[in-house]
Amino acid sequence: MADIEELVRLLKELEEELVHCTRCGMCQAVCPLYGATGRETDVARGKIVLVENLSKEILDDPEAVKQRLDRCLLCGSCEAACPGGVPIMDIFLKARAIITGYLGLSPVKKAIFRGLLSNPDRFDKLLKWMARLQGPFSRQVSETLGSSCARFMSPVIGDRHFMPIASEAWHKKGHRQFLRPRDPGLRVVFYPGCLVDRIFPRVAEAVMKVLDFHEVDVFAADRVPCCGIPALSAGDRQSFEKLVRQNMDILDSLDFDYLVTPCATCTATIRKFWPAMIEAGAGGLTGEIQEKVLAASEKTRDINELLVDVLGVQAPAAPASGAKSLTYHDPCHLKKSLGISRQPRTVLAAAGDVNFAEMREPDRCCGMGGSFNLQHYGLSDKIGQKKLAAILETGADTVATGCPACMLQLTDLLSRGGHALAVKHPVEVYAEALQQRPGLQKPVDAQKPGNTDYDKATETYR
Amino acid sequence: MNKKLVCEFENLVGRENVMAEQADRQAYSYDSAVLEPVVPALVVRPETSAQLGKTVRLCNENGLPLTVRGAGTNLSGGTIPAAPNAVVVTTNGLSGIIEINSEDMYAVVEPGVITAQFAAAVAAKGLFYPPDPGSQTVSTLGGNVAENAGGLRGLKYGVTKDYVMGIEFFDVNGELVKSGSKTVKCATGFNLSDLMVGSEGLLGVFSRIIFKLIPPPKDSRAMMAVFDSVEKASETVSAIIAEQIVPCTLEFLDNFTIRTVEDFRHAGLPTDAGALLLIEVDGHPAGVEDDAEKIRKICEQKGAGKIQRAGSAAEKDLIWQARRDALPALARLKPTTVLEDATVPRSRIPEMVKKIRDIGEKYHIDIGTFGHAGDGNLHPTILTDKRDKDEFARVEQAIDEIFEAALAMGGTLSGEHGIGLAKRKYLEGETSRGTIRYSRRLKETFDPVNILNPGKVIGD
Ligand SMILES: Cc1cc2nc3c(=O)[nH]c(=O)nc-3n(C[C@H](O)[C@H](O)[C@H](O)COP(=O)(O)OP(=O)(O)OC[C@H]3O[C@@H](n4cnc5c(N)ncnc54)[C@H](O)[C@@H]3O)c2cc1C
Ligand code: SF4
Ligand code: SF4
Numbered sequence: 001m002a003d004i005e006e007l008v009r010l011l012k013e014l015e016e017e018l019v020h021c022t023r024c025g026m027c028q029a030v031c032p033l034y035g036a037t038g039r040e041t042d043v044a045r046g047k048i049v050l051v052e053n054l055s056k057e058i059l060d061d062p063e064a065v066k067q068r069l070d071r072c073l074l075c076g077s078c079e080a081a082c083p084g085g086v087p088i089m090d091i092f093l094k095a096r097a098i099i100t101g102y103l104g105l106s107p108v109k110k111a112i113f114r115g116l117l118s119n120p121d122r123f124d125k126l127l128k129w130m131a132r133l134q135g136p137f138s139r140q141v142s143e144t145l146g147s148s149c150a151r152f153m154s155p156v157i158g159d160r161h162f163m164p165i166a167s168e169a170w171h172k173k174g175h176r177q178f179l180r181p182r183d184p185g186l187r188v189v190f191y192p193g194c195l196v197d198r199i200f201p202r203v204a205e206a207v208m209k210v211l212d213f214h215e216v217d218v219f220a221a222d223r224v225p226c227c228g229i230p231a232l233s234a235g236d237r238q239s240f241e242k243l244v245r246q247n248m249d250i251l252d253s254l255d256f257d258y259l260v261t262p263c264a265t266c267t268a269t270i271r272k273f274w275p276a277m278i279e280a281g282a283g284g285l286t287g288e289i290q291e292k293v294l295a296a297s298e299k300t301r302d303i304n305e306l307l308v309d310v311l312g313v314q315a316p317a318a319p320a321s322g323a324k325s326l327t328y329h330d331p332c333h334l335k336k337s338l339g340i341s342r343q344p345r346t347v348l349a350a351a352g353d354v355n356f357a358e359m360r361e362p363d364r365c366c367g368m369g370g371s372f373n374l375q376h377y378g379l380s381d382k383i384g385q386k387k388l389a390a391i392l393e394t395g396a397d398t399v400a401t402g403c404p405a406c407m408l409q410l411t412d413l414l415s416r417g418g419h420a421l422a423v424k425h426p427v428e429v430y431a432e433a434l435q436q437r438p439g440l441q442k443p444v445d446a447q448k449p450g451n452t453d454y455d456k457a458t459e460t461y462r
Numbered sequence: 463m464n465k466k467l468v469c470e471f472e473n474l475v476g477r478e479n480v481m482a483e484q485a486d487r488q489a490y491s492y493d494s495a496v497l498e499p500v501v502p503a504l505v506v507r508p509e510t511s512a513q514l515g516k517t518v519r520l521c522n523e524n525g526l527p528l529t530v531r532g533a534g535t536n537l538s539g540g541t542i543p544a545a546p547n548a549v550v551v552t553t554n555g556l557s558g559i560i561e562i563n564s565e566d567m568y569a570v571v572e573p574g575v576i577t578a579q580f581a582a583a584v585a586a587k588g589l590f591y592p593p594d595p596g597s598q599t600v601s602t603l604g605g606n607v608a609e610n611a612g613g614l615r616g617l618k619y620g621v622t623k624d625y626v627m628g629i630e631f632f633d634v635n636g637e638l639v640k641s642g643s644k645t646v647k648c649a650t651g652f653n654l655s656d657l658m659v660g661s662e663g664l665l666g667v668f669s670r671i672i673f674k675l676i677p678p679p680k681d682s683r684a685m686m687a688v689f690d691s692v693e694k695a696s697e698t699v700s701a702i703i704a705e706q707i708v709p710c711t712l713e714f715l716d717n718f719t720i721r722t723v724e725d726f727r728h729a730g731l732p733t734d735a736g737a738l739l740l741i742e743v744d745g746h747p748a749g750v751e752d753d754a755e756k757i758r759k760i761c762e763q764k765g766a767g768k769i770q771r772a773g774s775a776a777e778k779d780l781i782w783q784a785r786r787d788a789l790p791a792l793a794r795l796k797p798t799t800v801l802e803d804a805t806v807p808r809s810r811i812p813e814m815v816k817k818i819r820d821i822g823e824k825y826h827i828d829i830g831t832f833g834h835a836g837d838g839n840l841h842p843t844i845l846t847d848k849r850d851k852d853e854f855a856r857v858e859q860a861i862d863e864i865f866e867a868a869l870a871m872g873g874t875l876s877g878e879h880g881i882g883l884a885k886r887k888y889l890e891g892e893t894s895r896g897t898i899r900y901s902r903r904l905k906e907t908f909d910p911v912n913i914l915n916p917g918k919v920i921g922d
Contacts, residue, residue, distance in 0.1 A: 019797040019798075019847075019849070020794075020797050022494070022496075022793055022798070022799050023492055023493065023494050024494050024535065024597075024793075025493075025494055025533055025534055025535040025597070025600050026535075026597070026599065026600055028533060028600040029576075029578075029599035029600045038507065038552070038554040038555060039481075039486075039489075040486075040489035040490055040534070041485065041486055041489045045489075046489035049488060049489055049491075049492065050485055050488060050489065053488055058488070059484060059485060059488055061484060061485055064483065064484070064485035065485060067485075068485060083789055083790035083793055084790070084793045084794060084799075085790070085793075085794045
């Protein structure tokens, strides 16, 4: 593109969304980044003004705007709290795509997104190769957490305590076809997402156990193309579309009721950003595929949501008596993007025998924000420390959260602080309970599609 | 701004706290008022009181207009820089709660403390800081004092000025001025603190504020009453006050607002109602129950169609949800929201609401009105699109007429949002030429080079 007039023209297409920002500043209350820095360009109001000024040629420095747009966790806290209902995440992602289109993708990102992410086979091979290197170059630091730290100061890893990459992606062995011909039972496509597939295969295992227990017929593909969010947040629309297509290639031939993921970010991306980017038009996802993407997006559910709203998992009436205590962190992409906060807590309660301790501000962002953590580790950590303090205050032995990205961040925070808390996905806690107490009741009123409603959260005055 | 000067600011507050790049400066060119932005030459973020004082002095020495900025949520343009050579000084690096004293019931804070965070810290100590502007989750206490911010609890508990016991501020030479004290009584020197309240950044730069705290009410009751006309709702308000009951909140929603909120939330609000009153009383449990019952009876006598009392905390929350939804729901209708705060004596509310409706019709614009019925502080909220030049011109005429009407009824231009840039042209209408001359001479004495937020409130 590289033509400033074209840049301005494309940004002007965002005008109808931008114009709804009344500059009320209420987004300052919830932005984890602004909370850590106090800079107006870090909060949604400031970023929106910069995009608007660029589109009106009041500002002529796309690079500067991009730098400031990139300083963002894409956590959606601002959008969830915005009185004007401004579609902030839409604006941010589209503006990133437009400006990146103009400036060009940095060579490193190009290599990652175009060369690797959108080429799952090559990606798998690389990760496998990296998994082998982990042994010699890192040492395990926490048994409870299973985290490691780099032995040598690596420029990428720094002093992070990271989770090792699985020696083999989960899907290599875990893939399977539907077992039964189409019957009145539920048919679910399981999509682990990159992080679960390659770093937390134990979560995928837990999902399978749980779905088997509920007699759901499950399909899991023999490849896991990324949902596209890393490419989209880097503004690489081309790779994003390629990834959506690769996913659609898998889904196209399948007859299923729901697409289920244990990753909050994947769910939010498929539910919200796939349709949003399609509706934004101008991209390559036009024609027949458009309808199909929308249909798949509609059928996508978070695992906790499926368990509670569709399969009818309930919390037991009697309070827990167990010795273990557990707390829960609300991933932004579940609570703020999709309004899902009750269901994971129900799943945890259904596991029984755990004392639940709610932490202070459970929906305060953990500071991970995907690639934000890689680019701004210091800030990410500063935001994370608040979360860490809230977790520790509860005195819980386990912290559960419904997103593998948050799991990574919490693991890093706990491990570096030397705290021996376990980090788990709610579905893991539930699966463990099934194993320990085989007598656990299975609800009978499983529902077919059409009964979960994202807006149910809306309360009434009565 | 020249490099040397930028360096001097950097030496003062540290490099990371000076923003000179265009993209950063543009993010300090606006506030929540619907006005044209002005980009400052520099943004400076002091992190200590000493740095704040020196920053003010450096601006004065170089004749640079200085605008102090808290959260930038004021609705009158108070933090829009005065000129392109202006320096914006943000206070969010000065956000320490220095002391909360439960025995003597006061607190000392820096100006950048967020209102709601302060109120929560006070509550954690078993005390109460009542001023609760709608922006409290983001607004700063410095901004609240400089605008004399009000809130829902104004009727019974008063506004920000009723809680200011003392202020330490810098004059333009960076000298620290102290006034007021931590004691309930204080007759020491001029009462400069009161002069600072509502000064909108024109007279001094606050570095510390001493606030009065009070014991929290022990109990409260909330209810919602539905009326078929504004008149009936307003008579009810007068009758409640005549009965010598002072509710802590007494909020009003007009029909347009009710319908908009209902469209937004689908909670079963009566869309054909002329007005809703949302009422809360607080105090001693026995007294509260008594008052609530009396109010219910008054509402009934005055012809309320339906009265709904909140039993549980959750029900109470749901009643207030309607009020919290008012602004967000209205703001979603159109791109531009102009939120005014013309205030009339409370007995004139029906007349004022009718007048606002007539003005809306005359200029073919949408206006939703809600607000603090107990103190006559209405929020006519104009929904428009500033890109539509023709409509926006009509909006401006409508605003002129709304203020004219408020003044004609013995009211005031601003109940709580301040004058800033937005309302300075009306100021003489409410006061007098002499008032403006007097105020300008006062400012000239304190600020001979005229660097403190020049052009605001009283013009140049
Ligand atoms: C959605 C919304 C709801 C609102 N509801 C209410 C309400 O219910 N009641 C109400 O009264 N207002 C309300 N307001 C208006 C606004 O929030 C208040 O005026 C608030 O007090 C401003 O605080 P701030 O920190 O944003 O100050 P700013 O907007 O940053 O500054 C306001 C003024 O104070 C001056 N100032 C700030 N700090 C200092 C200091 N340290 N020393 C000297 N001068 C200083 C500035 O120069 C400026 O003139 C609302 C605004 C919005 C957007
Ligand atoms: S809360 Fe929404 S409308 Fe208000 S300033 Fe932030 S983005 Fe704009
Ligand atoms: S998405 Fe999160 S980090 Fe980014 S501006 Fe919004 S609240 Fe701040």
